[in-house]
Amino acid sequence: MKSRFIPLLMTFIVFAAMYLFAYSRFSSFGSMRIVGNLLRDNAYWGIAAIGMTFVIISGGIDLSVGSVIAFTGVFCALMIGRNGWDPIPTFIVMLTIGTFFGATMGMLIHYFKIPPFIATLSGLFLARGMAYVLSTESIRIDHPFYESVSKLVYIFPDKGRFTFVAGAFLLVLFIGIFVAHFTRFGRNVYAMGGNPDAALLLGVPTGRTTVMIYALSSFLATFAGIVLSLSKQSGDSTIAVGLELDVIAAVVIGGTLLTGGVGYVIGTFIAVMTLGTIQTYLTLDGSLTPWWIKIVIGVLLFGFVGLQKLLSSRQGLRLFSFGRDRKELQQSA
Amino acid sequence: MTTNLQQMPPLLEVRGLTKMFPATIALSEVDFSLRAGDVHVLVGENGAGKSTLIKLITGVHRKDGGTILLEGKEIDPRSPRHAQELGISTVYQEVNLIPTLSVAENIFLGRQPMRWGMINMRAVERQAKQLLQDFNVDIDVTRNLSSYSVAIQQIVAIVRGVSLSVKVLILDEPTSSLDHQEVEMLFSVIRSLQERGIGIILITHFLDQVYAIANRVTVLRNGKKINEHLISELPRVQLITEMLGKELTQDTHSRDDTSTSKNTNRVPFLKVNGFARKGTIEPFDLEIRQGEIVGLAGLLGSGRTEVAHLIFGIKQNDSGEAYVHGKPTTIKSPRQAIRHGFGLCPEDRKVEGIIGDLSVRENIILALQAKMGWFNYLSRQKQNELANDMIKALSIATPNAEKPVKELSGGNQQKVILARWLISNPDFLILDEPTRGIDVGAHAEIIQIIKRLADEGKAMLIISSELAEIVAYSDRVMILRDRKKVRELEGDDVNENTIMHAIAAD
Ligand SMILES: Nc1ncnc2c1ncn2[C@@H]1O[C@H](COP(=O)(O)OP(=O)(O)OP(=O)(O)O)[C@@H](O)[C@H]1O
Ligand SMILES: [Mg+2]
Numbered sequence: 001m002k003s004r005f006i007p008l009l010m011t012f013i014v015f016a017a018m019y020l021f022a023y024s025r026f027s028s029f030g031s032m033r034i035v036g037n038l039l040r041d042n043a044y045w046g047i048a049a050i051g052m053t054f055v056i057i058s059g060g061i062d063l064s065v066g067s068v069i070a071f072t073g074v075f076c077a078l079m080i081g082r083n084g085w086d087p088i089p090t091f092i093v094m095l096t097i098g099t100f101f102g103a104t105m106g107m108l109i110h111y112f113k114i115p116p117f118i119a120t121l122s123g124l125f126l127a128r129g130m131a132y133v134l135s136t137e138s139i140r141i142d143h144p145f146y147e148s149v150s151k152l153v154y155i156f157p158d159k160g161r162f163t164f165v166a167g168a169f170l171l172v173l174f175i176g177i178f179v180a181h182f183t184r185f186g187r188n189v190y191a192m193g194g195n196p197d198a199a200l201l202l203g204v205p206t207g208r209t210t211v212m213i214y215a216l217s218s219f220l221a222t223f224a225g226i227v228l229s230l231s232k233q234s235g236d237s238t239i240a241v242g243l244e245l246d247v248i249a250a251v252v253i254g255g256t257l258l259t260g261g262v263g264y265v266i267g268t269f270i271a272v273m274t275l276g277t278i279q280t281y282l283t284l285d286g287s288l289t290p291w292w293i294k295i296v297i298g299v300l301l302f303g304f305v306g307l308q309k310l311l312s313s314r315q316g317l318r319l320f321s322f323g324r325d326r327k328e329l330q331q332s333a
Numbered sequence: 334m335t336t337n338l339q340q341m342p343p344l345l346e347v348r349g350l351t352k353m354f355p356a357t358i359a360l361s362e363v364d365f366s367l368r369a370g371d372v373h374v375l376v377g378e379n380g381a382g383k384s385t386l387i388k389l390i391t392g393v394h395r396k397d398g399g400t401i402l403l404e405g406k407e408i409d410p411r412s413p414r415h416a417q418e419l420g421i422s423t424v425y426q427e428v429n430l431i432p433t434l435s436v437a438e439n440i441f442l443g444r445q446p447m448r449w450g451m452i453n454m455r456a457v458e459r460q461a462k463q464l465l466q467d468f469n470v471d472i473d474v475t476r477n478l479s480s481y482s483v484a485i486q487q488i489v490a491i492v493r494g495v496s497l498s499v500k501v502l503i504l505d506e507p508t509s510s511l512d513h514q515e516v517e518m519l520f521s522v523i524r525s526l527q528e529r530g531i532g533i534i535l536i537t538h539f540l541d542q543v544y545a546i547a548n549r550v551t552v553l554r555n556g557k558k559i560n561e562h563l564i565s566e567l568p569r570v571q572l573i574t575e576m577l578g579k580e581l582t583q584d585t586h587s588r589d590d591t592s593t594s595k596n597t598n599r600v601p602f603l604k605v606n607g608f609a610r611k612g613t614i615e616p617f618d619l620e621i622r623q624g625e626i627v628g629l630a631g632l633l634g635s636g637r638t639e640v641a642h643l644i645f646g647i648k649q650n651d652s653g654e655a656y657v658h659g660k661p662t663t664i665k666s667p668r669q670a671i672r673h674g675f676g677l678c679p680e681d682r683k684v685e686g687i688i689g690d691l692s693v694r695e696n697i698i699l700a701l702q703a704k705m706g707w708f709n710y711l712s713r714q715k716q717n718e719l720a721n722d723m724i725k726a727l728s729i730a731t732p733n734a735e736k737p738v739k740e741l742s743g744g745n746q747q748k749v750i751l752a753r754w755l756i757s758n759p760d761f762l763i764l765d766e767p768t769r770g771i772d773v774g775a776h777a778e779i780i781q782i783i784k785r786l787a788d789e790g791k792a793m794l795i796i797s798s799e800l801a802e803i804v805a806y807s808d809r810v811m812i813l814r815d816r817k818k819v820r821e822l823e824g825d826d827v828n829e830n831t832i833m834h835a836i837a838a839d
Contacts, residue, residue: 004433004477182451184443187434191442194433201393201429202493203414203443261433 004262006311007255007304011267014253014300015274022281032160034280039166042276044069044228045240046169046269049247049254050176051220053268056251057180058213059193059260060116064105064123065221066243068098070236071131072225077139077235080146087145095222101127102218106211120214124244131237138236146233165227172220176265189213193260246297250275253300257308274300342405344369344532345390345421345501350399352385354740356732359385362399363558365551367501367532372523374543374564375536376576377553378772379744380730383536386553387503391416391423403500414443420500424490424507432479437461439478440493464492469518484511491519495526502526503534506743508542509770513632513798520546538744538772540569552576577774599623600658602761602792605644608653614639616653617818619811621761621792626783628807629796630832636816637796638680641763644794645677646670676700676759678751680766680796687746689739693731694720696738696749700757723752726782728775744770748779755782761792768802780805800829812836 023029048065055062075094079085101123108119154162180186188209191199200206229235254271256263275297282290343366352360360382367373375383388394390401392410401408403419410416413423430439437458438445446456461474470488478486487507494502504523508516523533523546537543543550543564550567552559552575559575599622609616614636621627629637642648644655646664655662657673664670667677688696697720702711711719720734727748731741738749747770754762767783768776783806787793797803803810810827812820812835820835 178451182454184445184452187438187442187445187452190434191431194431195429198429198431199442201413201423201425202431202439203412203417205412205414261431 007257007262007307008264008267010304010307011253011255011270011274015270015277018274018277018281022277025281026284028284029277029281031158032156032162033158034160036156036160036162036166038273038276038280039169040161040163040231041280042272043165043169044224044231045243045247045250046272047172047224047227048217048221048243049250049268049272050172050265051217052244052247052251053176053254053256053263053265054180054186054189054213055116055217056248056256056258057193057260057263058189058210059196060109060210060213061120061248062102062105062123062214062217062221063117063120063244064101064127065217065224065247066240067124067127067131068101068218068221069225069228069240069243070238071127071134072098072222073229073232073235073239074131074134074139074237075235076226076229077141078134080143081139081141081235087143091226094226095219098222098225099215099219102221103211103215105218106214109214110207110210123218128237128241135235135237138234140234141229142233146230149230150233163231165231168223168227172223173265173269180265185209185212190261193257193262195261246275249297249301253297253304255304258305343367343402344371344404345534346402346405347386347390348400348402350386350389350401351397352382352389352394353397356736358556360389360556363553363556365558365561367534368549369500369530369532370527371549372527372533372535372547373549373551374547375534375551375553376538376540376543376572378576378730378774379748379770380742381553381576381772382556383553384505384742385556387423387425387505387534387536390501391421391503417497420498421503422494422497422499422501423503423505424487424494425505430478430486430490430493432477434478435475436465436472436478436481436489437474439489440464440474440496444497461492464496465489467492467522484515487511488515488519491522495522499531501532501534505536506538506770507535508537508539516542538770538776540572540773543572544569554578573773576772599625601656602658603644604656604659606654606656608643608650608655610639610643610648610651613648613816614643615817617811619644619818621794623760623792624787624790625808626787626793626795626806628803628810628827629794629813630798630800630803630810631813631836635813635836637813638765639816640811640813641677641765641794641796644670645675645763647677671759674760675763676754676757676761677763678754678765678767680769687738687750690737692735693724693729693738693741693749694734697723697734697752697756700753719756720752723756727752727778744772744775747771748775751779755786759791761794762786763794763796765796766798767795768797768799776802800832803827803832804829 019029028034048069052062052065072094076090079090080087105119105123108114109116149164152164156162188199188204191202191204192206192209196206250271251263251268252258253274254264254267254269256267275293278296279290279293282288282292345367347363347365350360350363363386365386375386377383385394389396390410392412392415401410403421408419410419410421431442434442440461441457445452446460447453458474465472465474470485472481472485478489491504491507508519511519527533535546547564549561550564550572551561552572554576601620602623604620606618607616617640619627629640631637639648643650644664646666646669649665655664662673664673694716698711698716705711717734723729724731724734729745729748729752731745738746741749751767768779771779780802783793783795795806804827807827810822810832811818812822812832814836822831822835
């Protein structure tokens with residue numbers, strides 16, 4: 001077992017434990033109905049979390065995702081619900097705006113050396129402010145397109161529903177894994193997080209990569225906003241306040257190092273599903289308020305950051321013990 | 334110079350290259366040319382501008398003046414990546430790879446073999462393994478780089494450098510953390526690259542290596558080019574004189590016998606019996622008296638650093654006992670060691686020592702201040718005094734004590750860390766490779782300081798790969814092989830020949 005897989009394994013163990021516990025209390029967790037709902041209900045923030053995984057692996061942070069989701073929702077609702085735009089062009093325009101927004105933050109971070117925390121914090125205020133400026137009230141969307149999308153489901157034998165939104169989530173997941181591990185961009189993201197100075201010297205185009213990372217995160221946040229708009233069929237400037245923090249928590253619980261360089265998209269997905277499971281369990285149980293989810297997130301986050309510290313210090317210690325490598329060298333000589 | 338060589342057009346040519354940093358002219362009007370198939374060595378004192386010249390050629394820094402020509406065409410490298418695309422590839426002074434990626438990925442980052450639009454990870458691993466095997470290094474390339482020693486990391490960096498399709502390969506002090514065998518390995522690869530017509534620029538402070546591999550030498554001093562020579566026409570003394578701008582007062586005699594005999598009457602400062610740690614080092618005895626210098630010799634990986642770490646409490650012994658001033662003592666942490674008056678100047682100063690953003694003065698004072706406690710604040714005047722003394726004593730090339738350490742040249746950063754431990758004034762000082770990356774002039778200086786400290790009554794344990802150096806200052810030498818103490822030499826036995834034999838095998 002390579003030590004870099006340990007956090008991922010822990011993530012999976014936590015998920016399995018939570019899920020089995022939930023299953024032992026409510027046998028419905030064994031049905032496709034719950035699985036389908038888990039995917040559908042957590043799709044929007046799960047998509048944003050996949051974008052955030054790239055950002056954190058690169059050693060950065062993106063605080064603007066919650067606001068971007070809200071802005072997207074309001075923009076779509078306004079354009080489709082009020083101004084009568086067609087949904088597809090609206091989405092394309094919105095995705096373009098979102099990508100551009102993220103790219104701008106990336107440029108501020110790279111070219112003006114503004115810390116990601118600050119650059120994306122201004123992004124947070126900017127996008128939220130714009131959402132409020134567009135509309136302070138919730139706008140409904142009545143459009144045949146939205147109706148047909150909501151009918152686009154695969155029904156399992158046990159009446160479980162695999163919705164369009166769930167499919168979009170899984171698609172983003174697979175593309176995310178592919179990009180992270182099988183493209184040069186993805187490997188450059190890991191390299192930058194591992195050692196930014198070395199990455200530059202090794203010929204990683206750090207400027208372009210930084211811009212692309214934040215553009216990707218905002219693109220996915222925008223996409224998350226569209227997904228949310230599709231399932232809620234409305235837009236509201238007050239939603240997803242503080243969502244970025246849940247997203248960051250999921251990425252960390254998914255085994256990504258906050259210091260950058262190490263992390264897995266699949267881990268983030270598992271963490272999102274873990275938190276989703278707990279949420280569903282709390283709702284079904286009813287005896288505890290749903291706010292317990294926050295406490296669970298706190299505890300898990302604490303546990304995972306502790307684990308990371310432990311592992312990184314062990315790795316640090318290994319730097320001192322040259323013994324094994326030496327032996328390997330001599331054997332080969 | 335043969336006419337034949339002059340007629341060959343230079344592969345890389347630099348004319349009037351100039352670089353200014355705030356308060357420093359790092360390079361001024363330097364001309365340099367490299368021919369295909371040449372190994373051209375750059376030499377000069379710490380801070381002479383060698384790394385700066387390299388960084389201008391490879392686009393890390395932008396030049397303030399001058400021209401760079403590659404195969405007769407002017408180039409203006411904007412970034413290391415751009416330089417790489419032009420065919421100039423570099424292995425830098427500090428290992429500059431990604432610790433969190435696997436060895437294979439480090440070698441192929443940015444140019445992974447692709448298949449169907451995706452990275453072919455299997456090919457990456459197979460080819461990486463193959464490339465390393467060409468160097469006779471057979472390691473698990475899927476493991477993280479950080480799990481390997483500095484030497485192997487350096488080899489990985491070199492393998493990466495040569496596996497690019499290069500015209501010019503630049504190596505900035507690649508050998509400073511390699512042992513004899515590994516240097517030979519590297520040199521054989523350099524020679525084969527040379528035969529392929531690649532031009533190689535090498536920076537090193539080891540004069541033996543200069544004579545072993547170079548065919549051309551350029552000497553830099555204070556940012557200026559002093560001279561260029563064919564190595565065959567350059568006597569060693571002249572080379573050193575050109576580097577330093579003065580003659581070196583050679584002092585490589587062993588310590589006088591009187592001090593050795595004096596030592597036998599002295600009280601032992603530290604004594605360890607059967608110290609050992611499973612899997613790290615086998616049981617060893619060691620006694621160090623006040624005013625005595627014990628050298629620690631052995632190949633890289635023979636357990637030298639581990640002995641230092643065990644004694645200093647970085648790692649804990651699992652058997653054996655220690656006595657300080659004859660009293661049984663446990664040393665379970667560096668804190669305890671420091672309280673007993675120990676000091677350790679570590680091997681990997683980059684990771685374990687330097688704080689780049691702090692000034693030279695602050696870095697120097699750090700250990701002393703920590704020892705005195707933070708409430709017992711050293712006055713600014715005292716700090717300046719100490720720092721300036723050390724800058725003079727070690728001839729650290731810096732305009733003043735307030736310059737951030739990261740802006741110093743590599744060798745001068747080493748000196749700063751050494752200064753830190755020297756002024757913290759411990760009773761017992763462990764130095765792990767104190768002269769690595771340090772130029773000949775300062776080298777002699779540091780050996781002087783080491784001897785002076787011993788004469789003042791300090792006990793010292795010094796690890797070094799340079800036998801001449803060990804012989805120059807050691808009263809006794811402990812030899813390690815394969816994580817075991819194999820011999821201890823004393824008196825007349827302390828000479829290069831005997832040590833060499835003991836290291837190799839008896
Ligand atoms: N980023 C920087 N900012 C300011 N000054 C710098 C910077 N980099 C180098 N210098 C200065 O330029 C001079 C030349 O440094 P350089 O690193 O080229 O020396 P070097 O010949 O490589 O020495 P060494 O043998 O110690 O590696 C030094 O005086 C150094 O302090
Ligand atoms: Mg240098």
